[in-house]
Amino acid sequence: MDSRPIRKSKSERHVRMPRNVLIVDELATNRIVLKVKLSGARYGVIQAASLSEARKCLDRDPPDLVLASADLTGANTAQIVQALRGTARTRDIPVVLLLAHDNAEARLDALRAGASDVLTKPVDDRFFLARLRSLLRQHHTSQALNLHSGTAHALGFAEPPASFQVTGRIAIVAHPAAAAMKLRADLMHRIQHDMTLLTFDAPEVASDLAPPPDVVVLRIATADCERGLRLIADLKADTATQNSRILVLLPPETIPLASTVLDMGAHDILCGATETGELALRLQNQIRRKHQEDSQRAKLKTGLQAAVTDSLTGLYNRRYALPYMTRTIAESAGSGRPLAVMVADLDHFKKINDRLGHAAGDEVLRRVAGLLRDTLRDDDLVARIGGEEFLIVLPDTPRERAKQVAGRLCKTVRDTPIALTGQKAPAHVTLSIGVSPVHLPTHDPLPDAETLIAQADRALYGAKAGGRDTVSFCATRPAA
Structure with a gap:
């Protein structure tokens, strides 16, 4: 061997x-x-x-x-x-x-x-290394958020930073209640933040923290060791408080818990007698870091949303629609349920731009987008995939129902006058729709999203050739 x-x-x-x-x-x-x-x-x-x-x-x-x-x-x-x-x-x-x-x-x-x-x-070596691990975790989290939010900012998706300091929310958890009240009274003279008091006796302490605090100050005395550690675990596991900062106060008799508390996810710790000035300063630092991370997460969310959203209409764009269609096609094939894919196009839209200007054209697009979104179900997808062209995906929709929905969309757009800024008379527009119905047995190869869009687009040409303001179905079988 x-x-x-x-x-x-x-x-x-x-x-x-x-x-x-x-x-x-x-x-x-x-x-x-x-x-x-x-x-x-x-x-x-x-x-x-x-x-x-x-x-x-x-x-x-x-x-x-x-x-x-x-x-x-x-x-x-x-x-x-x-x-x-x-x-x-x-x-x-x-x-x-x-x-x-x-x-x-x-x-x-x-x-x-x-x-x-x-x-x-x-x-103490254990505490020393645990403190370094805690700081490095926080640093790497911040680095990751900076990387992603920085990308969003570079792409022009980030909002400008707030010019004022937001009041922080602090939850003080201690036992007995008098200990929590004393902490708050001492801090009120030094910091101007909202402070909520909780005790370990309150049932489901973690779920009581609403709205979620920026910082949880947790004082763990000897009698509270087990409950204190469990509360830290609950705070880190609860989606409402997982991003809250945790500052732990350990009286002299519970200092041996320090390394455990840090490795469980506490962000800061004070061991021994609590000096109010230092506690207040550490709280200010934790609130500042929490708000920085919240801002970074907001930029990331804004960037992701902007990346998949059409800025003019607020509808999803092609980047979002294609992966969505791929998932929907697979789900439809797996369940044996039909779906319908539509491509809708505004009729004679160029004339609106030429006669009334592009600003008016943008207003029309925004209003039509809203009409389409409001007419469809929550589970349906509507996306803008071209200048005046919209993609509509209807899960669990047979051919006959797709025909009814398309007809209703045409009627809604036709019957809705669109008020335009600076124009006395409203605009009236119509919609042509091409439909590709899909019903795949589970053993058939799956068509890709672009194939179904192309089939619906061919049907759209039929609707245009048929006089516009109408609905036309794809003449070929899906994935043929």
């Missing part, structure tokens, strides 16, 4: 993306200790002995995270963060500062300057 180790293929060896950390510390012994910890956890490590050397490393190849001493020569904590975050390429990289001694003012200065976290040495 061959006892040689199995060699992984090149693709298998490179599936796992490297996670590179830049260590910035003037003392070589500190850098070595950190490198041993990080290398053991399979991080790539880059070292810099000064802030100027660190900036050169950042310019050359930005890492995934920066771990810097807060005691660098010639700079305070705020200046260190500003130097490390000073360029467009590095402004979003997580920066963690390590303090040699606990200093409340230094912690606040670093957080105000944009540090992702400030840790005081010595740091």
Whole structure:
């Protein structure tokens, strides 16, 4: 039997993306200790002995995270963060500062300057690595959203950013109720956000958070350990709260939970006695990041919607319609139910543009699109696939019903006068429709979407030749 180790293929060896950390510390012994910890956890490590050397490393190849001493020569904590975050390429990289001694003012200065976290040495190894994992998860999520929303922006789909700060929503969950009330009272003097109080005694706590909060502040005391961990899992699993930020407060007796809480998805954590000023600052940072991510998701949604929507009429476009048709054809064949494909075209539309102008033509197209959409069922598809040409797909529709629907569409357009801006008299337009009925036995080859559209288009020529404002059926069998 061959006892040689199995060699992984090149693709298998490179599936796992490297996670590179830049260590910035003037003392070589500190850098070595950190490198041993990080290398053991399979991080790539880059070292810099000064802030100027660190900036050169950042310019050359930005890492995934920066771990810097807060005691660098010639700079305070705020200046260190500003130097490390000073360029467009590095402004979003997580920066963690390590303090040699606990200093409340230094912690606040670093957080105000944009540090992702400030840790005081010595740091428990499990907590340290869990905190890095948490920050990297958040960073990679933000990178992915930036990539997609940036594409939407480049294509012109993004909305301009809001010029005002939206009030945040904070849910404070603690037991007993007096603990939650004290937290809110302390915070009210420092931040201006809506705060809701909940206790672990409330049934179905996660589902009570409506509208979804931007941040859930969760205080886990000894008696609440199991319920607290379950609530974090519920918040991450619930679609309403899965994007909410979670900030966990751990009193001294529950600090051993810290690494577990972070690995379960908490975004930030405060261990030990809670200093209200630091909590307020961390909450402000979490709300800001939540709103940034919400904006990125909105841009992505807007971009995706714009990519499949006709900007003039609001109907779907060909890019959406073709894959939709492919799925519908397969479903129709699988169920044995008929469907109908129609191509509708406005009659003499060029005359409207020539006589009344293109603005009037656009108004007509928008109004006709609305008439078609309002006349059809919710499950039917109507898309604009050309200048004045529309594609209509009717699932579960036999030939006779397709004829009735097409006739009703023609009548609706014919009988609806269209008011035009700047014109005293309304416009009257008519519609010609070509229909390709489809009924496929499950064993027959499936026709493609373009074939059915072409058949309906040929039928449309028949409707035009027959005098317009009428319906014509395809003379050939589908997929023939």
